[in-house]
Amino acid sequence: MRSVIDFHCDVLSKMTDDASIIFMNDSRLDVTYERLQTGGVVLQCFAIYLLEKWGQPRFEYILKGIDVFRNKVLTTGNGMQWLRFKEEVNQLANSKSWGMLSIEGADGLEGNMFNVRTAYELGVRFLGLTWNYANWAADGVLETRNGGFTKKGRQLVELCNEIGLLLDVSHLSQAGFWELAELTERPFIASHSNAYAICSNVRNLDDEQIKGMVSMDGRIGLTFVPWFVKSGNGEVTPRDIIPHIEHMCELGAEKHLMFGSDFDGIDTWISDLEHPGKYPNLIELLLKYYTEEQVNSWLSGNALSYLETYLPGKSAE
DSSP: OOOEEEEEEOHHHHHHHOTTOOSSSOTTOSOOHHHHHHHTEEEEEEEEOOOGGGOSOOHHHHHHHHHHIIIIISSSSSOOEEOOSGGGGGGGGGSSOEEEEEEEOGGGGTTOHHHHHHHHHTTEEEEEOOSSSOOSSBOBTTOTTOOOBOHHHHHHHHHHHHHTOEEEOTTBOHHHHHHHHHHOSSOOEETTOOBTTTSOOTTSBOHHHHHHHHHHTOEEEEOOOHHHHOOSSSOOOGGGGHHHHHHHHHTTOGGGEEEOOOBTSOSSOBTTBSSGGGHHHHHHHHTTTSOHHHHHIIIIIHHHHHHHHHSOOGGGO
16 A cells, blocks of 8 residues: 555534544544555654634643643554654654644744743644735735734744744735745745645645745645535545646656645535545545555655655754
8 A cells, every 4th residue: 555644634623623523443534544544654644723712812722732642643553653853754654543643724833932932842843834814923814914924923033043843825815925935944844735726725825935945855644624625616526636746747856756645624524535544535536547656655755755854853952
């Protein structure tokens, strides 16, 4: 079975919101341990997203997300391990599955750089700077003013550069994207975004953004959000992902593509791609059009090379 790396899911928000949800074989989740195994997912990135219904974003909720990951995802007798350092990347094949932590939106960090350091020291390795709207650090992609970073937001980027916390521009405004390209010392990722030229949703990346990420050695996680894949109200199938791959490869992104499903962050799905256990369906389709080398690079190879290069080393601790 081919190895898959998936850079975005929202399991932790569901499990934090409802303590009765478990990670093993729970029908209320898209992503479960069993489905990761069935789909060959060797590494799943778990995002900590603070639901709006919880009220004012607080660092307490980020800590709760980390606690849920540690005590309900990793310690359920499934043998999952926690990826935090570049030295661990070459061990991925030796475990049933690995998990990695990200934060989706800096809101809950409360503009406090001590909180940022604490999240990193507790194992968070990626930070999505915004969700769709403005926060204390920067503007999200749905802010019509299209602002960039605040003064504190620039301090945040400086601190992330210092400690090795990697940055994610999915949901970030256009102005913020290009400002970050000037500020960051490490290439960033777009964990779950597609090509705007193929599907004109504002959350997708335009051609200049894609080329910019290629030039800096960033990574783009193709996502399975149906309305980011195909415009209109018709059925969306795995085949509809191919035009995004084609277009990005035409822009030079063949070595920069990976996957970021957004499972558990959506309530409608691509047919035959409703959860990670269905990854073999997508793989079978891709192999009809592309070489083994290309498909394997998108499934895991490109993500692995990024992690091996840019995750912090244990010596950094």
